[in-house]
Amino acid sequence: MNDGGGTPVTATSGEAADPPLPGLLGRELLFVTGKGGVGKTTVAAALAQLAAQRGKRVLACDIDASGGLGSMFEVGPTGFVPTPVAPGISVMSMDTEASLREYLKLNLRIPLVGRIGPLAKAFDFVATAAPGVREILTVGKLCWEVREGHFDLVVVDAPASGHVISQLGAPQAINDLVKVGQIRTQTDWMLDILSDPNRTGVIAVTTPEEMPVTETLELTERIANETAAALVAVVVNRVLPELFSTREEEVFERLREPKLADLISDAVGGDVTPVLEAARLAVTMRRARAVHLRFLQERLDPSVPVLLVPYMFTRVGGLRSTRQVASSLGEELGL
């Protein structure tokens, strides 16, 4: 399956034996999901980075083949074969047709790629008709990597909220539809992996805004009701810093009075109004977001940890921001 190409670069950790990572990163398969645009890919890359820094062999998998995950490590789009991108980290992009080919090669011993061409096409039709078939090829490949133990941890940059449910629910859906046949025998061991909360976990990423929070809460419910997998953490990305304490805020409000604002303007030699206005905007934005964050924390199962990642003013994307997010996640996890 890896054809040797997937052998990960060993992390340059000086420790003789890798200490077991408790909690979140101690699992084998992590699905990172969330509404589009909340920074799911960055969080997936950061978790891979954190685990690799602690001596884990990590496979990070891009589901939608957009190459987003690779760019978080400053490499171009990756293929189906895991490619080492950083010490301890390999990246791959999911490709259901390649997954099917691999599956057939492994399970049915059909080595002739040429003969699989039309079969793959026919399979595409079956997959279109039968829900879960395409998803099972995705989930199957991920579970297979876990079962084979080529990596200690597989981090999945999973598709946006709704689709991840069909993926996680695929083995069960197939089980319901298909009573016999090879696919049926395959789903059982996949379900074993997916339903074990010590091995598999879903991490929902959100921002402290109303709609992402609402959808995250919907998602957590659907994960519980429609899949065998467990929600193991919620990451709240782009949390704005608290600008003022209460006492500072009283002073700030006074400074915004025209008389004092004019005094400051005179002192700095220019109109200070936009600068004060920007600070007020920052405070209001932070406050509006705090409401959504509180709402999320109140509604979530208290056993699910909520990890906060601050708003990064300086960078969006690339290895630098992966590192920054990894370090704040590390702090949140007490690593």
Added chain:
Amino acid sequence: MTTRPFDAHRGSLDRLLASREIAIVCGPGGVGKTTIAAAAAAMAACHHGGRVLVLTVDPARRLADALGLAGIGNAEHKIPEEMFREAGVTPRGELWAAMLDTQASWDALIERHAPDRRTKEQILANPLYRNIAGRFVQSHDYIAVERLFEIHSTGDYDLIVVDTPPSRHALDFLDAPKRMAEFFSSRLLRWLIIPYRSRLVNLASRPFYQIADRVLGTQFLADIAEFFILFQSMHAGFVERADAVVRLLADRRTTFIVVSTLESSPLGEAELFADELVRRHLHLGAVILNRTLPDYLRDTRAGAVARALGEGADEIAKRLPTDPAITAPLLREVAESFLNFSLVARREAEQRDELAPSSEVVAGAPAFENDISSLAGLLALGETIWG
């Protein structure tokens, strides 16, 4: 304000929507497509008059929230005029809204195309059908354009604004009708169901069926085959319909509005989408950048003031009647915060300028401090992108 390279747009959303019958709002997920679509439709109903419909296909059902309506369904509903009055406006026309219910739309489609009652009932009872209609991801895409076609052909509306479903790829819904037609026309599909049509074919002699049987199991294949045999009876109707839908998307009366935020990943996807529309000779009418920061953050003089404020915080604090021990660090915070947000605002402006040549209209909507949950809020948002 000194830095506003951006005002030189050639058209406006106002003019664009006045001349079109269908506006398809598309773009990456999570950028506020649904809200922008509702805001544009509300503005058109207010200013242009006539009957305006906003059709949302987002399964998260957020349009209802934004319009303050709980549970609008598959049928079109008129937004009560009182709601406009409460928002302080007298609309020239009517605003209607409908939510896409995939299951109901599929059922309606089967009703329309099934050759007879028995086929219809068999399809509706097939175990795969429920799954296809309810969970088959791409069916949202197809159903969305199909329903648009259906509504447009009633001639009931002057303007239909469509909010597209969240797809893995923003383009999926453009290809959906063609894919659906190809699916029903395909030789492979017929090949797949041959053995179940005729017992004369020796199943075991064909390697493909051997493999398919081993992988999927005979019963499952039989279910699939039955489903497709039934569906085949509706083939001609479906293909004809899909062709008509494709023509409608390319019609002169249809325009596309791409929505994005200025964050790198949605923006990249929006750019790809805009390019693809152009490549397909579809009309890219507007690019709307949602949740942009206010212009004053890019003011260079304000930036200089912020730096001076941070550097001279101790001195300035002494000149003020407030407690210097609190004021000095406070001023530094204020200065730092301005410079931080200014950096983000300038990055946004840079990206906005790069996008500008791609479309007739490029408009920016500000980041609202609170999420929009009323018609008044929608109209306030609409004002920022209208002119």
